[in-house]
Amino acid sequence: MADVPIGEPAFLILTALAAEPKHGYAVIEDVLDISGGQVRLHTGTLYSVLDRLREGGLIEVDREEIVASRLRRYYRLTGVGQARLAAESARLRRNADAALARLSGFSLRPGTGAA
Amino acid sequence: MTHDPRLEARYERLLALFPAAHRQEYGDEMIGVLLTGAKPQQRYPGLRETADLLRCAAWQRLGGRGAGGADRHWASAAAVFGLVTAFVMLTYRLSVMGAQFFGNWRMDERVPPFPAQWWLAVAGWAVAVGFAFTRFGLVAAVGAWIAALSEVVVAFGEYASWPSHLVNVWWMLVLGVGGALALTLRAGARPQEALGVRRGIALAAAFTTLAVVPTLEALLAEVYRYPGGGYSLGAFGGYNAPFQLGGFPVTGSLTVVLGGVSTLVVLYCLVRAGASVRRRLIAMFVPALVLKLVVPVWFNGFLVSTQRFDPPVLLAAGQWVFLVAFPLVLFLLGALLVERAERHAHLIALGRAAERDARLTPQSTPS
Incomplete structure (x- = not known):
């Protein structure tokens, strides 16, 4: 898993779980909140990504409970997941900083700024 | 919140498209999440939700990233x-x-x-x-x-x-x-x-x-x-x-x-x-x-007789259908049998494990 890039859904799910263990629907709501309403995870995607993250050891089951006769699992970040999220955040920040730096130079050049 | 039972049945039919291993691991949770996200009195799965479930099921069936063990x-x-x-x-x-x-x-x-x-x-x-x-x-x-x-x-x-x-x-x-x-x-x-x-x-x-x-x-x-x-x-x-x-x-x-x-x-x-x-x-x-x-x-009959004619007799439409469809049907049948056999073996293993647990669990005795 370490050499596989994390996509946006996985990154947001890891971020949601970094605060506290959460069950599936709470992850969906938190991701919507984190992304400013831009990313609404659907159930199929959520559980495909959760499965992959579990397989890679980035998250694990914290506890299980039965709600309305249905299994509800809470997932939490592992140490590996925490390190991976930190590394991925640093990488994204570097890229974003580089983009912002270039954009600021771009707008100052004659003929390229706003009219 | 109560839901229309038909909605639950429709979600279950969509989840049936996922591989058995994925359903066993996450099926119950997924139904729970889908129903929690549904509107009151909703009867049909949403279009985007359905498309997402179909896409993920197909991806997992093909063994893509995130596919289950099976x-x-x-x-x-x-x-x-x-x-x-x-x-x-x-x-x-x-x-x-x-x-x-x-x-x-x-x-x-x-x-x-x-x-x-x-x-x-x-x-x-x-x-x-x-x-x-x-x-x-x-x-x-x-x-x-x-x-x-x-x-x-x-x-x-x-x-x-x-x-x-x-x-x-x-x-x-x-x-x-x-x-x-x-x-x-x-x-x-x-x-x-x-x-x-x-x-x-x-x-x-x-x-x-x-x-x-x-x-x-x-x-x-x-x-x-x-x-x-x-x-x-x-x-x-x-x-x-x-x-x-x-x-x-x-x-x-x-x-x-x-x-x-x-x-x-x-x-x-x-x-x-x-x-x-x-x-x-x-x-x-x-x-x-x-x-x-x-x-x-x-x-x-075709192999023996076709070359006796000039030009040779070509395959009829029914023969083409057979040559194309027969291997496809055979593979699908084989894949279905594999899935069924493994599902059957899994259920037997579950039953045996439950029987073993029941035997090993000490009977509570009234004091």
Whole structure:
């Protein structure tokens, strides 16, 4: 898993779980909140990504409970997941900083700024 | 919150499209999340939710990232099937070319020119075999498609004048296209993961031997020249096998012994793969093998009579439907049987585990 890039859904799910263990629907709501309403995870995607993250050891089951006769699992970040999220955040920040730096130079050049 | 029971049933039908392993692990949770996110009195799954479930189910069925354990078995089996198919096709082409080249050279010191398509097929299958072991899956798949399609194009190119040939090699075309498809869909799985490195090497050595044996036979054969002109080849060691393979000029004890041992090694390597991969390999190989067995029998009348006419009689629409649909139906049936058998075995294991737990749990006794 370490050499596989994390996509946006996985990154947001890891971020949601970094605060506290959460069950599936709470992850969906938190991701919507984190992304400013831009990313609404659907159930199929959520559980495909959760499965992959579990397989890679980035998250694990914290506890299980039965709600309305249905299994509800809470997932939490592992140490590996925490390190991976930190590394991925640093990488994204570097890229974003580089983009912002270039954009600021771009707008100052004659003929390229706003009219 | 209460939900329309029909909505739950509809979600369950959508979840049934996911692989069994994924459903067992997450099905209950997913239904819970889907119902929690549903609006009051909602009766049908939303369009986007449905599209997402369909997409994820298809992706997992194909063994993509995030696929559960059961479907990784399909990916592993596809990797092995793709490799073995590429080996079979490459071995066939190399052995025919080697035997014809050296057989003709031994007889009259002339070498036949081979069609460019043969070289293209050899190159494509060689690339497929070489890269099937690596993580460069796309290269292996492209090589296999080039080779398989070149075989298909040539067989169809000769169809109008030689339709019986197309019918006779149909099983090989099915095998070749199936192998290319498997190498395309193996989702990063590599054959050595299912076979083990040593059996992977043994498999390669066995196919290499099979490819070389017809050339050895041709090189070591006794050439008999008759006083009035003409000649014939006698197999090395004096034993001529009572069968002809793939248009080789001579088959003898080398083919019987080395070819037989190599074939057994290939079968041993495949049989020693894990049971889940082995079951899937059978489902994948059965269509081509059954075609190889039944087409000469079921198309006997066509094969015998077509070449008596000028121009030859071509296949009827029903015969085409059979040739195309039969292998597809066989594979789907095989895949269904594999899934059902594994589901059945899983339920039996669950029952046994529950019985064992019940026996081991101490009975509470009233104090």
